[in-house]
Amino acid sequence: MKPSILLFLTLGALFALAGCTTTQTAEHCTARVAGTLDAATLDVEQRLASGCEYHFDSYFRDLLAIAEDNPAASNRVHFSDFLVRQVDTGTLSRRRAEELYNRYFAIKFVSLRGDYNTCSQTCPIRQRVLADMRTELQHKEQGLLRASEDATSFYRADTLLKETELVLEATCRACAAGGS
Amino acid sequence: MTKRKPTGRGRIAATLALPLLLLVPAASVLAAPGTGPVVRLFPTTVLEDIRETGQVAEDMENSLQQVIHRMDLQQDLYSESLCAGADGDAGCDRIARQLGATYLEMLELMSDRLPDMERSVENTRTSLEKRLHEEIGLRTTPTSLQDSLLGAVDGAPVTGADAPALRGRSGVRLSDRFRQYYDLVATRQGGPGGSLSVIAADIYLDMEDASRLIAATQQEIARASLMEQLNQSFGLITPEMAQVVGGVKEILFGERGADGPIAAPPYAIGEAPFVSPLAM
Numbered sequence: 001m002k003p004s005i006l007l008f009l010t011l012g013a014l015f016a017l018a019g020c021t022t023t024q025t026a027e028h029c030t031a032r033v034a035g036t037l038d039a040a041t042l043d044v045e046q047r048l049a050s051g052c053e054y055h056f057d058s059y060f061r062d063l064l065a066i067a068e069d070n071p072a073a074s075n076r077v078h079f080s081d082f083l084v085r086q087v088d089t090g091t092l093s094r095r096r097a098e099e100l101y102n103r104y105f106a107i108k109f110v111s112l113r114g115d116y117n118t119c120s121q122t123c124p125i126r127q128r129v130l131a132d133m134r135t136e137l138q139h140k141e142q143g144l145l146r147a148s149e150d151a152t153s154f155y156r157a158d159t160l161l162k163e164t165e166l167v168l169e170a171t172c173r174a175c176a177a178g179g180s
Numbered sequence: 181m182t183k184r185k186p187t188g189r190g191r192i193a194a195t196l197a198l199p200l201l202l203l204v205p206a207a208s209v210l211a212a213p214g215t216g217p218v219v220r221l222f223p224t225t226v227l228e229d230i231r232e233t234g235q236v237a238e239d240m241e242n243s244l245q246q247v248i249h250r251m252d253l254q255q256d257l258y259s260e261s262l263c264a265g266a267d268g269d270a271g272c273d274r275i276a277r278q279l280g281a282t283y284l285e286m287l288e289l290m291s292d293r294l295p296d297m298e299r300s301v302e303n304t305r306t307s308l309e310k311r312l313h314e315e316i317g318l319r320t321t322p323t324s325l326q327d328s329l330l331g332a333v334d335g336a337p338v339t340g341a342d343a344p345a346l347r348g349r350s351g352v353r354l355s356d357r358f359r360q361y362y363d364l365v366a367t368r369q370g371g372p373g374g375s376l377s378v379i380a381a382d383i384y385l386d387m388e389d390a391s392r393l394i395a396a397t398q399q400e401i402a403r404a405s406l407m408e409q410l411n412q413s414f415g416l417i418t419p420e421m422a423q424v425v426g427g428v429k430e431i432l433f434g435e436r437g438a439d440g441p442i443a444a445p446p447y448a449i450g451e452a453p454f455v456s457p458l459a460m
Contacts, residue, residue, distance in 0.1 A: 107330060108326055108327075108330060109326060112322045112323070112325070112326050113322055113323050113326075114321055114322040114323060115321050115323065116321060117317065117318050117319065117320065117321060118316060118317050118318075118320050118321065118322060118325055119313070119317035119318055121321070121322060122322045122325075123317070129322075156330075160326070160329055160330060163329050163377075163378050164325070164326070164329060166378060166381045166382060166385070167316065167325065167329065167377050167378060167380075167381040169381065169385065170312055170380070170381030170382075170384045170385050171312050171313070171316045171317050171381065172317075173309075173384075173385075173388070174308075174309045174310075174312035174313040174316075174317055174384070175313055175317040177309055177313070178313065
């Protein structure tokens with residue numbers, strides 16, 4: 001057999017093997033996450049450690065859905081620990097982990113943050129900020145109310161949104177008027 | 181037109197001197213420690229504006245309440261006498277004219293009192309606007325605003341009973357509303373800043389609404405007075421009277437027009453718009 005033909009066959013075999021591996025990885029990553037929250041979390045962590053990092057958002061949603069089906073006050077701690085471990089393993093940045101945890105499990109709104117004054121930062125985009133906060137309240141409903149059974153915190157977040165709407169409406173009018 | 185009564189500022193100032201002096205130390209600090217920058221939304225000047233507006237509103241309510249009560253009685257008499265549709269009945273005509281005269285008296289009283297009310301509301305609105313702009317708009321970031329609003333709960337839980345109600349205070353007298361505002365502000369001076377931000381926003385937005393209503397009412401009074409003077413010649417009770425009285429009640433007593441006007445028209449005279457024979 002000619003060396004060129006041998007080389008061609010060898011390369012073909014290698015590509016075929018690589019393709020099989022990719023398919024296996026994709027299937028492994030996209031398989032349904034199920035079971036108890038503990039078991040599902042363990043499964044997710046193993047997948048994240050074996051090349052499925054790009055599916056993190058999907059896994060997080062799956063875990064939230066499982067937590068909703070099995071509500072418990074301890075779920076908030078469970079998610080906090082899970083996110084901290086992902087920061088430790090380098091799957092997530094600390095900022096992203098904080099953003100996710102606070103969005104779903106904290107009273108405060110990540111949609112209302114910033115280091116510039118309210119007149120210059122929030123007022124020009126007030127409607128967008130409030131729309132983002134309303135969306136975030138739905139996430140808090142999922143995390144705080146349904147998954148963690150923490151109605152008190154959820155209703156406080158709801159009140160915080162209403163108070164913010166009121167204070168921003170008045171403040172932004174005052175800003176527009178220049179404070180007389 | 182009745183003679184304008186003194187605004188009572190001197191009397192109010194004397195009455196308020198002691199309580200205001202007591203409030204000065206408390207008014208200097210508004211935010212609880214650890215809730216971010218100190219926010220001074222209610223210095224003594226703002227407190228005084230709120231208190232004075234409440235006093236002016238109370239004076240106006242008191243002066244109008246008697247007239248409106250008399251209109252109620254006259255309206256009842258008109259209805260009980262089955263005057264609706266009784267054209268040409270001398271007794272009914274007299275009641276209708278009396279009702280119209282009371283209505284004119286109310287318009288004159290309002291015309292007399294509204295400028296004081298307008299000035300007082302505008303003072304409160306302007307001073308709060310300035311505080312909101314400086315203290316929340318410029319000195320607060322979105323992050324610290326949220327912290328301060330939350331601080332109201334984290335520091336000292338706000339229960340349903342003492343939490344400031346948000347907007348929409350139908351059914352509350354204007355003066356009572358200001359009294360509530362004043363009490364809320366005065367008793368929370370040393371407390372968490374969060375709820376004070378909400379109260380400041382609430383009062384400010386209320387004052388904007390009140391300013392608009394007062395301006396619109398003032399515009400209408402002159403025209404309504406003229407129309408009623410014309411109607412007096414014919415002894416008519418018009419739907420317009422009911423609308424104006426309803427507007428007054430809404431401003432002063434927090435009653436919505438839909439709740440039923442105090443002097444509903446007994447019959448539908450004057451519903452068609454006036455068309456002058458001189459009109460082209």
